[in-house]
Amino acid sequence: xxxxxxxxxxxxxxxxxxxxxxxxxxxxxxxxxxxxxxxxxxxxxxxxxxxxxxxxxxxxxxxxxxxxxxxxxxxxxxxxxxxxxxxxxxxxxxxxxxxxxxxxxxxxxxxxxxxxxxxxxxxxxxxxxxxxxxxxxxxxxxxxxxxxxxxxxxxxxxxxxxxxxxxxxxxxxxxxxxxxxxxxxxxxxxxxxxxxxxxxxxxxxxxxxxxxxxxxxxxxxxxxxxxxxxxxxxxxxxxxxxxxxxxxxxxxxxxxxxxxxxxxxxxxxxxxxxxxxxxxxxxxxxxxxxxxxxxxxxxxxxxxxxxxxxxxxxxxxxxxxxxxxxxxxxxxxxxxxxxxxxxxxxxxxxxxxxxxxxxxxxxxxxxxxxxxxxxxxxxxxxxxxxxxxxxxxxxxxxxxxxxxxxxxxxxxxxxxxxxxxxxxxxxxxxxxxxxxxxxxx
Amino acid sequence: xxxxxxxxxxxxxxxxxxxxxxxxxxxxxxxxxxxxxxxxxxxxxxxxxxxxxxxxxxxxxxxxxxxxxxxxxxxxxxxxxxxxxxxxxxxxxxxxxxxxxxxxxxxxxxxxxxxxxxxxxxxxxxxxxxxxxxxxxxxxxxxxxxxxxxxxxxxxxxxxxxxxxxxxxxxxxxxxxxxxxxxxxxxxxxxxxxxxxxxxxxxxxxxxxxxxxxxxxxxxxxxxxxxxxxxxxxxxxxxxxxxxxxxxxxxxxxxxxxxxxxxxxxxxxxxxxxxxxxxxxxxxxxxxxxxxxxxxxxxxxxxxxxxxxxxxxxxxxxxxxxxxxxxxxxxxxxxxxxxxxxxxxxxxxxxxxxxxxxxxxxxxxxxxxxxxxxxxxxxxxxxxxxxxxxxxxxxxxxxxxxxxxxxxxxxxxxxxxxxxxxxxxxxxxxxxxxxxxxxxx
Numbered sequence: 092x093x094x095x096x097x098x099x100x101x102x103x104x105x106x107x108x109x110x111x112x113x114x115x116x117x118x119x120x121x122x123x124x125x126x127x128x129x130x131x132x133x134x135x136x137x138x139x140x141x142x143x144x145x146x147x148x149x150x151x152x153x154x155x156x157x158x159x160x161x162x163x164x165x166x167x168x169x170x171x172x173x174x175x176x177x178x179x180x181x182x183x184x185x186x187x188x189x190x191x192x193x194x195x196x197x198x199x200x201x202x203x204x205x206x207x208x209x210x211x212x213x214x215x216x217x218x219x220x221x222x223x224x225x226x227x228x229x230x231x232x233x234x235x236x237x238x239x240x241x242x243x244x245x246x247x248x249x250x251x252x253x254x255x256x257x258x259x260x261x262x263x264x265x266x267x268x269x270x271x272x273x274x275x276x277x278x279x280x281x282x283x284x285x286x287x288x289x290x291x292x293x294x295x296x297x298x299x300x301x302x303x304x305x306x307x308x309x310x311x312x313x314x315x316x317x318x319x320x321x322x323x324x325x326x327x328x329x330x331x332x333x334x335x336x337x338x339x340x341x342x343x344x345x346x347x348x349x350x351x352x353x354x355x356x357x358x359x360x361x362x363x364x365x366x367x368x369x370x371x372x373x374x375x376x377x378x379x380x381x382x383x384x385x386x387x388x389x390x391x392x393x394x395x396x397x398x399x400x401x402x403x404x405x406x407x408x409x410x411x412x413x414x415x416x417x418x419x420x421x422x423x424x425x426x427x428x429x430x431x432x433x434x435x436x437x438x439x440x441x442x443x444x445x446x447x448x449x450x451x452x453x454x455x456x457x458x459x460x461x462x463x464x465x466x467x468x469x470x471x472x473x474x475x476x477x478x479x480x481x482x483x484x485x486x487x488x489x490x491x492x493x494x495x496x497x498x499x500x501x502x503x504x505x506x507x508x509x510x511x512x513x514x515x516x517x518x519x520x521x522x523x524x525x526x527x528x529x530x531x532x
Numbered sequence: 533x534x535x536x537x538x539x540x541x542x543x544x545x546x547x548x549x550x551x552x553x554x555x556x557x558x559x560x561x562x563x564x565x566x567x568x569x570x571x572x573x574x575x576x577x578x579x580x581x582x583x584x585x586x587x588x589x590x591x592x593x594x595x596x597x598x599x600x601x602x603x604x605x606x607x608x609x610x611x612x613x614x615x616x617x618x619x620x621x622x623x624x625x626x627x628x629x630x631x632x633x634x635x636x637x638x639x640x641x642x643x644x645x646x647x648x649x650x651x652x653x654x655x656x657x658x659x660x661x662x663x664x665x666x667x668x669x670x671x672x673x674x675x676x677x678x679x680x681x682x683x684x685x686x687x688x689x690x691x692x693x694x695x696x697x698x699x700x701x702x703x704x705x706x707x708x709x710x711x712x713x714x715x716x717x718x719x720x721x722x723x724x725x726x727x728x729x730x731x732x733x734x735x736x737x738x739x740x741x742x743x744x745x746x747x748x749x750x751x752x753x754x755x756x757x758x759x760x761x762x763x764x765x766x767x768x769x770x771x772x773x774x775x776x777x778x779x780x781x782x783x784x785x786x787x788x789x790x791x792x793x794x795x796x797x798x799x800x801x802x803x804x805x806x807x808x809x810x811x812x813x814x815x816x817x818x819x820x821x822x823x824x825x826x827x828x829x830x831x832x833x834x835x836x837x838x839x840x841x842x843x844x845x846x847x848x849x850x851x852x853x854x855x856x857x858x859x860x861x862x863x864x865x866x867x868x869x870x871x872x873x874x875x876x877x878x879x880x881x882x883x884x885x886x887x888x889x890x891x892x893x894x895x896x897x898x899x900x901x902x903x904x905x906x907x908x909x910x911x912x913x914x915x916x917x918x919x920x921x922x923x924x925x926x927x928x929x930x931x932x933x934x935x936x937x938x939x940x941x942x943x944x945x946x947x948x949x950x951x952x953x954x955x956x957x958x959x960x961x962x963x964x965x966x967x968x969x970x971x972x973x
Contacts, residue, residue: 105711109585134578138710141582144550269579270546 101125101135108142116155123159127258133265140262140271148276153318154325156276160284163258165234167205169290171242174203175381179373180286181297182278182315183215184304185453186340186478189297190218191248191354192362193370193377195407198246199397200374200390202381205241205289207251211462211470214303214453216350219250220462224348224472226426228416246410255288273305279318283326293329293380295373296320300528301338303449309334309528316531331376334528335369339447339482342366346461346475346496348427355421358404365526371395372527428473430496434503436510438486446515447481447492455506455513459497474498476506480514482521542566542576549583557596564600568699574706581703581712589717594759595766597717601725604699606675608646610731612683615644616822620814621727622738623719623756624656625745626894627781627919630738631659632689632795633803634811634818636847639687640838641815641831643822646682646730648692652903652911655744655894657791660691661903665789665913667867669857687851696729714746720759724767734770734821736814737761741969742779744890750775750969757972772817775969776810780888780923783807787902787916787937789868796862799845806967812836813968869914871937875944877951879927887956888922888933896947896954900938915939917947921955923962 104118114122122139125131148156169176177197181187194204208218208230219230230250232240240247253260259281266272286294296319298312299305306312316332323330342363344353356362357370371394378390397403408418420426456462460471479491486492492514497503545559555563563580566572589597610617618638622628635645649659649671660671671691673681681688694701700722707713727735737760739753740746747753757773764771783804785794797803798811812835819831838844849859861867897903901912920932927933933955938944 102709102711106714109582109711132709133573133575134706135710137575137579138582138712141550141579141586142711145582145586265575268543268573269576270543270550270583271579273547 101131101139105135105139105142108139108146111146113149113152119152119155120159123156123163123258127163127261136262136265137269137271140266140269140277143276144271144274150321153276153280154322157280157284157287157322158326160256160258160262160280161287164256165252165254166288167234167238167255167290169203169205169238169241172203172245174201174245175292176203176205176290177293177295177377177381178204178206178286178289178291179295179297179377180282182282182299182305183212184299184337184341185215185449185456186342186345186350187216187299188218188221188342188344188350188354189366189370189373191221191351192357192403193373194246194248195358195410196370196394196397196403197374197377198244199402199406200378200393201245202377203241203245205237205291206246206248207285207289208248209251211457214450214457214462216345216347216453216456216462218248220470220472221347221350222248223470224351224427225411225416225420228411229414232414240410240413244406244409244413246406248410248414251285256284259284275311275315275318278305279315279322283319283322287323287326287328291328293331293377294323295376295380296330296332297369297373298332298334299337300334301336301449303340303453304337313529313531320532329380331380332531333373333376334531336524336526336528337449338524340449340452340478341369343478344475345452345456345478347470347472348429349475349477349496351420351427352424355424358398358407360398369526376530430471430473430498432497432503434495434497434507435491436493436495438480438488438490438492438514438516440516441487442516442518443520444480444482444484444486444492444514445517445521447478448513451509451513452476452478455509458505458509459495459502460499471498476510482524486516542572542580546576546580546583549580549587552587554590554593560593560596561600564597564604564699568604568702577703577706578710578712581707581710581718584718585712585715591762594717594721595763598721598725598728598763599767601697601699601703601721602728605697606693606695607729608675608679608696608731610644610646610679610682613644613686615642615686616733617644617646617731618734618736618818618822619645619647619727619730619732620736620738620818621723623740623746624653625740625778625782626656626890626897627783627786627791628657628740629659629662629783629785629791629795630807630811630814632662632792633798633844634814635687635689636799636851637811637835637838637844638815638818639685640843640847641819641834642686643818644682644686646678646732647687647689648726648730649689650692652898655891655898655903657786657788657894657897657903659689661911661913662788662791663689664911665792665868666852666857666861669852669855671855673855681851681854685847685850685854687847689851689855692726697725700725716752716756716759719746719756720763724760724763728764728767728769732769734772734818735764736817736821737771737773738810738814739773739775740778741775742777742890744781744894745778754970754972761973770821772821773972774814774817775972777965777967777969778890779965781890781893781919782810784919785916786893786897786919788911788913789870790916790918790937792861792868793865796865799839799848801839810967817971871912871914871939873938873944875936875938875948876932877934877936879921879929879931879933879955879957881957882928883957883959884961885921885923885925885927885955886958886962888919889954892950892954893917893919896950899946899950900936900943901940912939917951923965927957
């Protein structure tokens with residue numbers, strides 16, 4: 092398929108993109124292949140990525156680019172899984188542990204969930220880091236083991252295999268160092284190439300919007316959502332995108348082990364309202380994607396029953412065990428690490444909480460050690476923040492706004508510098524802000 | 533002067549430029565210094581350069597950037613040269629050998645010319661490659677030797693020393709590979725950092741405009757000229773820019789040794805009208821820059837006398853000898869290499885030459901071996917093209933349009949494929965097109 096392209100042609104292709112001209116399929120595939128095999132240099136790719144950030148990729152270019160990334164490595168074959176295979180992806184937020192309860196609830200409804208998640212990035216948490224709070228749990232599965240667990244249990248909760256979409260791993264690292272992360276075509280192709288490599292029948296995207304999200308406004312989030320839906324459509328994979336609020340953290344727990352505990356609360360039917368609501372709403376979308384004839388009310392009922400009956404919790408215990416974790420965690424939360432020290436944060440005045448800033452809380456959690464400042468840092472699963480008061484809550488001076496769990500005084504001080512400014516309290520209650528801002532297409 | 537900047541800050545600076553924000557002096561200096569010493573990577577610099585190509589540099593940024601490049605290595609000290617020191621730089625064209633007769637003519641008028649030239653780039657020829665057609669002539673002088681020759685003779689014709697402006701050498705190579713050549717701030721800072729490192733009292737720029745130039749129209753050439761004049765002014769060095777036509781080659785000889793022969797013709801007072809006129813015009817500008825009180829008519833008279841008296845030719849012979857070349861070349865042109873084979877190109881019809889395309893002739897010359905397709909290629913000094921008919925000339929079918937001197941049949945064929953299309957002949961004579969399109973400021 093790929094045409095031979097002569098020496099120095101990468102420079103010509105950079106110039107074409109720089110000048111706003113479109114590249115054809117063979118040229119884009121050539122770039123991805125040659126960058127993956129190392130014959131296109133990092134510096135040429137960096138210039139090309141900046142030109143893409145500037146000029147964009149049109150629909151045809153984006154589809155070709157994503158397919159080339161998708162085919163840069165192994166692609167899963169889930170042909171022996173007879174149930175519909177649906178995954179969910181979040182663009183990343185603070186306190187967003189939804190994948191953890193969602194996957195077993197949906198799997199308990201007879202839909203296969205071959206879930207591949209990521210690690211914390213910047214101020215946002217990562218599902219893999221959270222899952223590794225469970226003693227023994229491994230998220231590093233080779234494709235054979237990944238497929239085997241899905242075939243047996245209808246669910247798997249893993250990291251991305253090294254053999255899948257190697258182009259994305261390499262391009263992502265380069266984007267991170269070269270200021271080329273914030274590009275809708277590059278973000279879309281990165282997400283979609285990995286998701287489409289999972290051999291899915293459908294994908295639900297949770298596109299976060301707000302101060303704690305990569306997309307700060309509904310407009311850019313909508314554009315990102317439409318772009319990913321378009322890539323899915325071109326590949327023949329239906330995609331539904333739900334735009335949800337990320338101005339404040341989701342739920343009350345921000346960290347790792349504490350987010351597992353909150354996920355168990357959701358699985359037991361008593362999670363915080365926002366996490367529970369979003370889990371169920373995304374579950375509905377997954378069930379309807381799996382069976383487009385299904386009534387939305389029935390879907391919700393099935394999800395509720397999966398929780399109420401305890402089946403969702405059982406499915407979670409089974410996948411924890413299959414991935415080497417201690418399944419007793421579902422009944423014995425003392426197996427989860429908790430950092431030794433606690434520090435309360437209290438309200439300085441009476442009033443209504445008008446802001447509980449997701450970015451501030453997210454960065455504070457990273458400073459505590461719940462995330463990584465550099466790639467090689469270790470995550471401390473036991474540290475984190477519990478939010479007692481969120482947007483709209485009435486508080487009096489001295490009331491608890493939140494609690495910090497920490498291990499190290501210096502890290503605490505660095506976190507508090509942000510947390511002291513994270514809550515805003517005013518005389519008037521803030522206007523309502525819905526959790527769900529829209530569903531596409 | 534440079535502030536300490538923490539790890540990962542290059543990424544932040546890329547993002548700032550990418551987002552259209554200005555960088556301050558310490559940040560820009562830091563980038564140049566750290567890229568020169570290798571602590572900023574090629575891939576980060578490539579992304580930054582593409583962001584600069586996109587967003588530009590404002591006047592303050594450009595001055596800082598250029599000064600940082602200028603100070604990335606050694607700077608010449610010509611303090612012991614009492615005459616005014618004036619150089620001339622051309623943005624590059626086809627058949628542009630003007631520097632070679634110009635420098636000795638001006639030096640013969642009592643102005644010091646510490647000339648640093650470049651090699652052929654793309655389809656354009658390079659003064660150094662042409663000079664090296666002279667047996668023994670070396671253009672590689674260390675700064676000490678360079679200064680010593682200027683002090684003694686008032687002229688030197690050399691390449692850029694490795695120790696001057698190392699930042700430019702590194703950045704230029706990266707730009708060449710990453711599609712970031714065509715940026716007015718990057719072109720300007722590259723030229724001006726090298727010229728200002730020569731410790732000049734003034735600089736005359738020949739900004740080429742047309743199909744055979746990097747600047748295709750007067751508008752972009754004017755912008756480039758104004759940008760360089762501004763950098764010079766900020767540094768305290770007066771700069772005059774002359775915009776000149778490069779739609780067709782300059783003179784009749786395109787190659788290397790044949791351009792030395794044509795340069796000798798100019799020094800002897802019988803060069804082609806366009807080369808002679810441009811040489812004298814640029815010489816006037818150099819003499820007036822050296823002594824702003826000088827009358828323009830007197831300046832021209834001095835230049836004419838330097839040629840008519842033979843002093844300019846003597847100066848040329850003396851600098852050839854000082855730089856290891858055989859000075860007898862000025863009287864014995866058989867010392868210059870000529871490729872063994874000749875092929876005429878003839879007119880296919882009667883009419884007026886309406887076009888003699890500089891780009892086609894320039895690329896044809898490179899294909900013959902007069903320039904380099906890749907950096908490591910050797911230049912063949914004996915090959916080239918002699919133009920017999922140029923724009924406005926009346927020809928009959930069968931008349932000679934030009935002659936190709938070649939060594940290799942395959943290279944000849946590759947050159948002819950372009951040369952067969954290089955001349956356009958029509959019934960009507962073309963409108964007049966002036967050689968000089970404007971002088972700035």
